[in-house]
Amino acid sequence: MNGDLKILTGSSNPALAEAICSHLGCELTPTLCETFSDGECRIEIGANVRGDDVFVVLSTSAPVNDNLMQLCLMLDALKRASVGRVTAVVPYYGYARQDRKVAPRAPISAKVVADFLTTAGMDRLVTVDLHAGQIQGFFDAPVDNLYAAPVMLDRLRGIQSEKGEIVLVSPDAGGVERARAYAKRLNAGLAIIDKRRDKPNQAQAMHVIGDVKDKIAIVVDDMIDTAGTMCAAADVLMNNGAKEVMACTTHPVLSGPAIERLCNSAFTKVFVTDTIELGDKLNHCEKLEVLSIAGLLAKAIHNIHTESSVSVLFV
Numbered sequence: 001m002n003g004d005l006k007i008l009t010g011s012s013n014p015a016l017a018e019a020i021c022s023h024l025g026c027e028l029t030p031t032l033c034e035t036f037s038d039g040e041c042r043i044e045i046g047a048n049v050r051g052d053d054v055f056v057v058l059s060t061s062a063p064v065n066d067n068l069m070q071l072c073l074m075l076d077a078l079k080r081a082s083v084g085r086v087t088a089v090v091p092y093y094g095y096a097r098q099d100r101k102v103a104p105r106a107p108i109s110a111k112v113v114a115d116f117l118t119t120a121g122m123d124r125l126v127t128v129d130l131h132a133g134q135i136q137g138f139f140d141a142p143v144d145n146l147y148a149a150p151v152m153l154d155r156l157r158g159i160q161s162e163k164g165e166i167v168l169v170s171p172d173a174g175g176v177e178r179a180r181a182y183a184k185r186l187n188a189g190l191a192i193i194d195k196r197r198d199k200p201n202q203a204q205a206m207h208v209i210g211d212v213k214d215k216i217a218i219v220v221d222d223m224i225d226t227a228g229t230m231c232a233a234a235d236v237l238m239n240n241g242a243k244e245v246m247a248c249t250t251h252p253v254l255s256g257p258a259i260e261r262l263c264n265s266a267f268t269k270v271f272v273t274d275t276i277e278l279g280d281k282l283n284h285c286e287k288l289e290v291l292s293i294a295g296l297l298a299k300a301i302h303n304i305h306t307e308s309s310v311s312v313l314f315v
Contacts, residue, residue, distance in 0.1 A: 002053035002084035005305045008045070010058040010074060012067040013277045016091065017057040019294035024302060029054075033070060041066070043073040051084040055126075055301050060094030060113070061276040062255065068094060068113065072120040079121035087124040087304060088117055089297060091275035092223075092251045096131035114138035126300055128275055128293060129222045129250040144310050146300055148250040148273050151291045153185055155271055156218065156248065160186060163244070166216040167191050169208075171233045179220045182248075189215065193233050206236075213241035223251035224272070227258040227265070234266040244268055251275050252288070259285050 006029045009017035014028075021028050030046030056075065060068045071088060078086045098109035110132075117125065118141060126144045130136070136143040160166050167189035170179035176192055183190040191210025217237045224230055224247070234245045245266050252272035254262075262270055263285050270285075272278075273293045282288055296313060303310050 002305075003051040004053065005301075006047070006049055006052050006054045007301070008054060008056045008074065008078075010056075010067065010070045012059045012061055012070070013057070013091070013274070015277060016059075016274050016292075016294055016297075019274075019292060020057060020089075020298045020301065023295050023298035031074065035066075041070050041073055043070065043077050045074075045077050045081055048081075049078060050082045053085050053087075053305050054078055054083050055087045055089050055305075057089040057091075057297070059092040059276055060090060061092050061251075061253070064094040068116065072116050075117065075120035075122050085123045086121060087126060087301075088122045089126045089301065091128045091273075091293065091297065092253075093127045093130055093135070096135060099132045099135055110135050111138045124304065126297070126304070128273070128297075131222055144300060144304070146293075146296060146313060148275075148291075148293055148296070149182065149185070150313075151273060151293055151296060152248050152250075152271060153182070155289075155291055156182070156186060159216065159218075159246070160188070163216050165189075165214075166218055167210065167212050167242075169193060169210075169212065169217050169219045169233065169237060171195065171219050171221050171229050175221055178222065182218075182220050191217070191237075193236060195229065195232075208236055208240045212237055214243050217242040217245045219245065219247045219249075221247070221249045223253050224249045224258060224262075224270070225253040226256045227254070227261040230267075230270075231261045231265040238266045247271065252278055252281075252290075254278070254281055262287055 008029045008031050011033050032044040034042040058071045095109040095113045124142045128146045130145050168179045168183040169191045170176045172195040191212050194206045219233050237245050247270040250273050270287045271289050
């Protein structure tokens with residue numbers, strides 16, 4: 001065991017960090033996070049952390065670059081304060097969609113971010129539902145890629161018992177494995193939407209592979225960004241006879257016209273987690289329902305701190 005357990009956070013998602021501390025029965029370690037007039041970050045750890053086991057809870061959500069720099073500076077500050085071990089708890093890992101070269105002379109940004117965190121002093125990473133599981137290979141340090149499925153499945157089982165037969169839907173070919181895992185655990189059907197993407201952040205859903213007629217269709221994905229894919233999927237499912245359409249996604253990025261699209265979409269409910277703090281967005285869309293992963297992250301932190309198995313948390 002690496003000294004006392006301490007939890008730190010930045011400015012991206014303090015409510016989640018507070019909830020994690022509540023589950024663990026501890027207090028947040030005070031940390032100064034300010035911005036100079038020219039935009040530079042100022043970080044200062046407000047307590048002694050020498051020899052301690054420190055967990056920094058900070059999602060690299062919008063503003064992505066500011067939060068990423070804040071995380072790196074906190075890791076560096078902790079290392080210079082002679083911390084025993086520092087684990088970056090990054091519920092939403094920014095740049096995860098840029099995990100490979102898609103054009104000549106393009107960077108692999110997810111790898112660059114991994115290098116940033118490692119160089120800054122991170123000893124271990126805990127994250128939730130990486131966009132591509134292979135990103136774990138970008139790190140030389142241990143990576144725990146947790147799944148929000150345990151939290152989501154509890155809510156979906158309630159819908160299943162209340163509304164009847166459901167079918168889990170992948171909005172594209174890349175998400176089939178995730179939707180299949182949900183369908184298997186719920187003993188439900190599986191459908192896939194054939195999607196053709198013309199431009200970045202724009203998608204056109206074509207047709208449904210599978211039976212959704214007269215069923216509750218639940219679209220499962222790792223994130224909602226501009227919501228174009230999700231809303232197109234909802235329309236196609238309704239056109240194919242679905243009785244009702246819902247969505248289930250881990251990371252509510254919700255950029256650009258996402259909130260307006262969801263409000264005007266065929267979805268009756270959109271389940272998300274608190275990996276990203278929604279703020280006022282939650283008040284502008286009644287269809288959103290937030291399920292907390294604080295308990296899941298708290299268990300992971302406890303098990304890592306006590307050198308217990310983390311694999312028991314995987315579904």
